[in-house]
Amino acid sequence: MSAPLTASAAAAAIAPGARPATGFWRRALRHRSFVLGAGLSLLVLGAALLSLVWTPWSAYDIDVASKLHPPSAAHWLGTDVLGRDIVSLLLVGARSTIMVGVIAVGIGLTFGVCLGLIAAARKGWIEELIMRLSDFTFAFPAVLSAIMLAAVAGPGMLTSTTAIGIFQIPTFVRVTRGSANAIWAREFVLAARAAGKGSFRITIEHVLPNILSILIVQATIQFALAILAEAALSYLGLGTQPPQPSWGRMLNDAQTLLFQSPMLAVYPGAAIAIAVLGLNLLGDGLRDLLDPRLARER
């Protein structure tokens, strides 16, 4: 914090019952990067929801006669090589983007955090086993594990998402275990043990809340990475299958037309950038807002 605490701010900070939970939204609305991040994320979410009920054109209808139209009143951002409306494709594509992000990060977060917490709490050979397994998983590039999984289960959005999710587990294991170990070494954990708490309760009540902000930030980063990975896999033809639109596939299709109509690549690229940026800012903001120690500073 650059500005010194004003007397009234200091008084407010130590005022009785000054819980950060109360006034969370008041503080949230004053947090610039949180507001911006939430706005951009809601934009993507809104686009996905809107596409469920309405799109300007159908994202699946091919109209080769009107292919590669420039932006016009009928097609706000023009049409692609098959004559599909770009706006409609972007809206529907947001759905798969969000699905991929949520499922992949869900898989990574659930398994990764559990394993990381167990490793930190149990130590010894259990920790060793978990960490070596995660090293093992890490050794395979995401694309390779996606190709392997696609070979077994057939290419598709679910397959690629699962592969991305599995690939994210070791990242979460490492981040969780590293930060959990740091918390385990703190004196309040010793105090909690002196108060008779077992390692499970200490993990839930002391370790997890203290590493939550790190996990949230990591999750938003991983969400962004998942979107990029899905785009990459779709680009390789391993992700979302046609005719299901996805931002990654749109980029893929635009590649061959880069000199004829470069804007075809810019739109999905910008959409991905907005989603990633929004999530990163949102995670940053959440980290600040959820920490009671930082509560008074905003």
Place this chain on the structure above:
Amino acid sequence: MSGAPLIEVKDLGVRLNTSRGPAQAVRGVSFALRRGETLGLVGESGCGKSVTALALMGLLPESAVISGSIRLDDTELVELPDKAYCKLRGNRISMIFQEPMTALNPMHTIGHQVAEPLLRHTGVSAAEARQEAIALLDRVGLPDAAKRIDAYPHQFSGGQRQRITIAMALACQPDVLIADEPTTALDVTIQGQILDLIAGLVEERGMAMILISHDLGVIAENVARMMVMYGGTVVESGETNAVFTRMGHPYTQGLFRARPRLGARKGTRLKTIAGTVPELADLPAGCSFADRCAIVEQRCRVALPAVVDVGASHGVRCIRTDVSMAAGDVGA
């Protein structure tokens, strides 16, 4: 005081596995405490005070090897399974830590943290636990306890936080209280208040207290009996008065000489004990203080000296008490 001892430690030994090999951190520590009795553990850093405390709490790392016996009433605590130990910790035997700044979880309100042991060990409802937490915080002298119970640790000063950790430790009315340097991290003015508070609570609740400190003044004023530790062994033990009047061990005498004094002439250097504490991983065969002792002899280095009684329940682990105590009058 009479009756059977509440907690009895016999020939306690702790071997820690360090990166430098096994280290005998504690050797042959024995004592017994009845209700309302107080014991001080004094010594410099790395002499085994805190390890002894953690051994009593059963909080040493799993790799530590504990020998001897620790009995709380009729329960043997050495080798007690962790589940059973969890039921004792915070309930019958409690601990106050050195650093109030870090002994509280920054993510939970203080009310939550004080009420937690109550919810855990006694069958009270959340509302009752909250009421009890307010009463406890009131008792330890936290101003406006009822209003501030939902505040977070960072909103309190160091002294206030130490009061909160004391409230936490006392929540379940423990029988034994271990205070590990409870005032080291605090201002001198706050120190006195906190020690008075602890003394008052010990008397009021009839607890047995083990006070750990490197500060002879704190020990002199707050405990009835004291043990001086060095290199993992008790080098001198006895009634606090007796030890301070007739110090038997060269180390105790050195500690006493090393204390800063008011009124000393300007430019007077503080006395120190030459040398450093031996590494626990390679303790000398004989007396662990031998390398720093002014009156060391060849036979001191042969074997760990036995405890010599120099007064009523006043023991000194030194074979040269004839010389050290003849020199006497170290206080002067």
